[in-house]
Amino acid sequence: MIMPLIKGLQITISHMFKKPVTLQYPTERPDVKPGFRGLHALNVSHDKAKCVACYLCPTVCPAKCITVEAGEDQNHDKYAAKYEIDMLRCIFCGYCVEACPVDAIRMTEQFELANYSRADFTYTKDRLLEKK
Amino acid sequence: MVNLTIDGKQVAVEKDATIYDAAKACGIKIPILCHDKKLHPFGGCRMCLVEVEQMKGRLIPACTTPVTEGMIVQTTTDEIVKARKLVLELLLLKHPIDCPVCDAAGDCDLQNLTYEYKVNMNRFVDEKFNHEIDYENPLIERDMNRCIHCGKCARICDEIVSYGAYTFINRGIEAKMGTEFDGPLNCEFCGSCVSVCPVGALNSRPFKFKARWWALQKTKSVCSYCGTGCQLTLGSKDGKVLTTIYDENQGFHNGQLCTRGRFGYQFVNSDKRLTAPMIRKNGNLQEATWEEALAEVTSRLSAGKSDPASVAALATPRLTNEELYLFGKLFRGTVGTDNIDHSAGYAHEALTKGAVASFGVAASPAEIADVQKSNLLLVVKSDAYETHPVIGFEINLGVKRKGIALRIVSDKKGKLTRLPGAKTTVHAPGNEVALFNALCKSVIDQGLAAEGVAGLDALKAAVADATAEKAGVTAEEIAAIAKEFASAEKALIILPIGQGYPGHNAALANAAANLAILTGQYGKEGAGLLIMGEKNNSQGAVDMGIYPKGTGLNAAAIIDGCANGNIKTLFVAGENPVVSYPNRKKVEKALENVEFMVVSDLFLTETAAMADVVLPACSFAEKSGTFTSLGRRVQNVRKAIPAVGLAKSDFDILNALSQALGGARYNNQGEVFTEIAANVPAYKGLTQAGLKDEGAVYPVALSAKLVPAAAQASAPVAGKLTLVTGSALYHCGTMSRFGEGPMYVCPDAYAELNVADAAALKVAEGDQVTVTSGTGAVQVVAKVGKRVPQGVVFSPYHFGEGSVNTITDGSEVTYVTVAKK
Ligand code: SF4
Ligand code: SF4
Ligand code: SF4
Ligand code: SF4
Ligand code: SF4
Ligand code: FES
Numbered sequence: 001m002i003m004p005l006i007k008g009l010q011i012t013i014s015h016m017f018k019k020p021v022t023l024q025y026p027t028e029r030p031d032v033k034p035g036f037r038g039l040h041a042l043n044v045s046h047d048k049a050k051c052v053a054c055y056l057c058p059t060v061c062p063a064k065c066i067t068v069e070a071g072e073d074q075n076h077d078k079y080a081a082k083y084e085i086d087m088l089r090c091i092f093c094g095y096c097v098e099a100c101p102v103d104a105i106r107m108t109e110q111f112e113l114a115n116y117s118r119a120d121f122t123y124t125k126d127r128l129l130e131k132k
Numbered sequence: 133m134v135n136l137t138i139d140g141k142q143v144a145v146e147k148d149a150t151i152y153d154a155a156k157a158c159g160i161k162i163p164i165l166c167h168d169k170k171l172h173p174f175g176g177c178r179m180c181l182v183e184v185e186q187m188k189g190r191l192i193p194a195c196t197t198p199v200t201e202g203m204i205v206q207t208t209t210d211e212i213v214k215a216r217k218l219v220l221e222l223l224l225l226k227h228p229i230d231c232p233v234c235d236a237a238g239d240c241d242l243q244n245l246t247y248e249y250k251v252n253m254n255r256f257v258d259e260k261f262n263h264e265i266d267y268e269n270p271l272i273e274r275d276m277n278r279c280i281h282c283g284k285c286a287r288i289c290d291e292i293v294s295y296g297a298y299t300f301i302n303r304g305i306e307a308k309m310g311t312e313f314d315g316p317l318n319c320e321f322c323g324s325c326v327s328v329c330p331v332g333a334l335n336s337r338p339f340k341f342k343a344r345w346w347a348l349q350k351t352k353s354v355c356s357y358c359g360t361g362c363q364l365t366l367g368s369k370d371g372k373v374l375t376t377i378y379d380e381n382q383g384f385h386n387g388q389l390c391t392r393g394r395f396g397y398q399f400v401n402s403d404k405r406l407t408a409p410m411i412r413k414n415g416n417l418q419e420a421t422w423e424e425a426l427a428e429v430t431s432r433l434s435a436g437k438s439d440p441a442s443v444a445a446l447a448t449p450r451l452t453n454e455e456l457y458l459f460g461k462l463f464r465g466t467v468g469t470d471n472i473d474h475s476a477g478y479a480h481e482a483l484t485k486g487a488v489a490s491f492g493v494a495a496s497p498a499e500i501a502d503v504q505k506s507n508l509l510l511v512v513k514s515d516a517y518e519t520h521p522v523i524g525f526e527i528n529l530g531v532k533r534k535g536i537a538l539r540i541v542s543d544k545k546g547k548l549t550r551l552p553g554a555k556t557t558v559h560a561p562g563n564e565v566a567l568f569n570a571l572c573k574s575v576i577d578q579g580l581a582a583e584g585v586a587g588l589d590a591l592k593a594a595v596a597d598a599t600a601e602k603a604g605v606t607a608e609e610i611a612a613i614a615k616e617f618a619s620a621e622k623a624l625i626i627l628p629i630g631q632g633y634p635g636h637n638a639a640l641a642n643a644a645a646n647l648a649i650l651t652g653q654y655g656k657e658g659a660g661l662l663i664m665g666e667k668n669n670s671q672g673a674v675d676m677g678i679y680p681k682g683t684g685l686n687a688a689a690i691i692d693g694c695a696n697g698n699i700k701t702l703f704v705a706g707e708n709p710v711v712s713y714p715n716r717k718k719v720e721k722a723l724e725n726v727e728f729m730v731v732s733d734l735f736l737t738e739t740a741a742m743a744d745v746v747l748p749a750c751s752f753a754e755k756s757g758t759f760t761s762l763g764r765r766v767q768n769v770r771k772a773i774p775a776v777g778l779a780k781s782d783f784d785i786l787n788a789l790s791q792a793l794g795g796a797r798y799n800n801q802g803e804v805f806t807e808i809a810a811n812v813p814a815y816k817g818l819t820q821a822g823l824k825d826e827g828a829v830y831p832v833a834l835s836a837k838l839v840p841a842a843a844q845a846s847a848p849v850a851g852k853l854t855l856v857t858g859s860a861l862y863h864c865g866t867m868s869r870f871g872e873g874p875m876y877v878c879p880d881a882y883a884e885l886n887v888a889d890a891a892a893l894k895v896a897e898g899d900q901v902t903v904t905s906g907t908g909a910v911q912v913v914a915k916v917g918k919r920v921p922q923g924v925v926f927s928p929y930h931f932g933e934g935s936v937n938t939i940t941d942g943s944e945v946t947y948v949t950v951a952k953k
Pocket of ligand 4: 278279280281282283284285286309325328329330331333334
């Protein structure tokens with residue numbers, strides 16, 4: 001009876017002298033590991049989104065949360081007139097990134113995605129465009 | 133039959149089959165790029181290489197090699213796979229790898245084969261082409277950098293469409309699929325070339341970048357323009373019809389469509405569609421709820437029940453059979469009026485009166501399949517091609533592949549005129565009946581009449597003074613056609629009818645039928661008379677009895693009734709009399725005069741804008757049901773997208789009204805079809821499920837009889853031109869005006885003049901001209917050519933602006949003067 005109690009206290013006391021494992025969020029920030037799958041971003045090339053609206057990411061997305069609508073620009077080239085991800089449905093699998101043939105979408109380290117209204121979870125092209 | 137062995141399987145095939153056909157027959161797939169079952173073999177791509185035991189030492193193209201007895205064929209040895217890989221590598225040498233932006237990705241034969249044959253790298257390197265891309269026209273984009281030189285586009289345009297817009301230019305590595313002088317494409321825009329292009333070299337611009345092939349929901353349905361009844365597959369996504377998809381196994385036409393079927397679907401998604409009911413309040417149409425709108429209509433119709441003669445109803449032959457049946461039941465049965473019609477009276481008399489009198493049935497005695505089984509086609513009006521383009525393709529194929537003789541009698545020349553061996557007899561407009569009478573007389577005079585034809589004496593008397601001169605042609609021409617027609621083994625008359633053709637009435641149908649009956653050219657395969665109704669369900673409307681019977685008024689008389697106050701309530705389902713009926717001013721006055729008019733339509737048409745209640749209706753893509761094509765084929769129409777806005781199908785509208793007025797109520801359109809099958813004798817035994825994809829041709833029992841037809845004398849008036857109205861290739865009725873495709877190609881009303889007349893009037897192509905008749909004047913753009921003979925001016929009737937019906941009054945010919953504005 002007494003021995004197990006002492007053993008338990010030992011563990012408790014030893015922890016009093018160890019470095020804490022918790023983070024004092026938000027004053028302390030976690031250090032995000034490589035390969036972390038956070039909020040998406042659209043890569044930019046020549047001042048516009050690299051996305052060529054090939055519709056591959058909406059095709060592979062298991063959550064069906066990507067909406068792409070292609071448009072034709074003045075040079076008759078294809079561009080994403082609309083690119084939208086519904087973050088409430090996204091399961092952060094990263095398939096969209098894998099599927100992209102032109103490296104137009106990636107996942108950032110940003111994980112603070114909480115919000116108050118449903119509408120705020122719709123990430124439009126503007127919100128996803130890589131911030132310069 | 134020839135016996136051969138393919139990959140160890142024994143097959144027996146017809147002796148004219150190729151190895152490819154034989155393999156296909158036993159379920160072995162040989163990859164192809166340049167082959168198409170509808171086209172003559174080409175053998176250009178070498179993708180289909182196979183090994184034949186008897187010809188060891190080299191690989192043989194399966195698509196061009198005929199089978200021989202005892203052949204032993206291997207389709208997938210290591211060597212063959214290696215050769216096919218090489219073919220792909222060579223193709224990919226010049227082909228840009230721009231699949232992510234190419235619209236064909238997902239539906240590209242080259243892409244699929246590259247994947248299947250695991251061509252992951254290329255042993256060769258070379259520069260890519262840098263051809264300029266043709267963006268000039270709004271319907272077809274041509275990127276020749278992606279072309280793999282399969283030649284399918286050129287072959288289909290030449291062999292089936294008979295336009296010949298493309299050809300290879302240059303040789304060797306410089307070779308390229310080019311157009312006239314390598315300029316931008318300018319053709320009839322049927323899209324056939326786009327549909328067969330195995331890669332993304334030819335793309336449909338209206339569909340450009342809209343969606344990927346795999347994301348489209350595919351619904352098999354029937355084209356809603358003309359009476360040909362082409363089957364098509366609608367590609368839809370997110371509640372919108374985005375394209376029509378080519379399916380070479382669909383319909384009698386193997387997936388061929390005309391420009392309207394291929395590029396005219398956009399009216400379904402048009403933002404001009406009506407989305408909510410409207411009621412006229414204080415002189416203006418204002419949005420209302422369905423309850424209000426239907427209550428208003430119900431109260432007017434139930435008031436009309438006590439005086440049914442004051443109620444009239446017009447329906448468009450674009451509705452489904454089920455809707456038309458319900459329409460008839462509601463107005464003839466529940467409301468009790470006989471004043472119902474489905475088009476401007478004269479337009480369908482050929483079927484409802486003419487065919488009944490001559491053959492005892494209100495339908496064509498022939499069907500579409502007869503076109504290619506005939507030996508001689510006699511086409512009345514060369515524009516059978518313009519009114520029913522895919523039947524034009526059938527005629528092309530018959531003439532070019534089977535050597536069918538083609539004779540045309542028309543008031544103008546058209547595309548059919550240019551087919552090999554075609555002979556066109558151009559007569560003065562309005563003389564069709566006189567011409568057929570002259571043909572009959574000639575048959576009798578030449579002693580070519582079939583034996584024991586009933587009513588021969590009466591006909592002899594009636595045509596006694598019919599001469600070639602009266603029809604405006606030479607006696608030799610008449611004698612030659614009469615002789616050829618009578619002595620052909622199987623001869624078929626093709627007669628297009630429609631609202632645009634005043635004079636294509638019962639008398640003309642009788643006159644044409646007389647020729648067929650007199651010569652015994654009916655009641656057998658490949659012979660008879662094909663009366664081609666204008667709209668997608670013209671035949672169904674006739675079958676459902678939507679035409680005046682007994683003392684009922686026809687459409688023209690209904691308009692008069694509105695004008696003189698006898699008709700107080702008018703129900704219009706989808707018709708647009710203001711533009712499509714003759715004498716626009718008169719129609720407008722009449723409709724203004726009618727006490728209460730309700731219109732159900734897709735758009736706020738010129739007619740709907742005058743209504744007291746407007747009900748938004750569904751298009752064919754938003755409902756299920758059946759259409760009956762001109763060849764009596766009953767076909768399934770299937771719902772592809774949900775209704776636009778608050779629109780309801782005419783079925784729902786009529787069903788609700790019927791119930792409110794104490795008539796029948798159905799749970800769904802399928803119940804109505806069951807009732808049709810029980811009540812309409814021709815449809816006996818049909819079920820919607822039983823129609824499957826291919827539909828069913830209902831049989832007719834003919835009881836032929838000669839019915840003399842009186843010819844109207846139409847003599848030219850000095851100093852005036854004869855106006856011929858009709859259909860333009862790109863349009864059908866007034867609905868195609870809401871399709872972007874047809875409007876890109878043919879946006880405005882025009883008047884087509886002969887070069888000589890134009891020169892005399894000092895009018896040049898593109899000039900604004902005023903066409904004036906006794907009824908009024910209209911301003912249109914001039915077109916100048918050699919298609920119309922001197923003294924004749926042709927104008928299509930589809931347009932709201934420059935509406936040619938402002939100057940017609942329904943008589944067979946209208947005399948006009950044309951002057952530069
Ligand atoms: S991470 Fe997965 S679920 Fe989220 S958008 Fe990409 S593919 Fe869809
Ligand atoms: S896969 Fe890439 S290029 Fe294609 S639509 Fe998605 S982000 Fe754009
Ligand atoms: S659209 Fe039709 S007519 Fe024009 S080039 Fe293609 S096949 Fe020929
Ligand atoms: S454009 Fe298309 S159909 Fe025509 S030759 Fe090239 S690949 Fe073939
Ligand atoms: S021929 Fe008639 S039914 Fe066929 S696609 Fe053209 S308009 Fe449609
Ligand atoms: S498919 Fe046989 S050579 Fe092209």
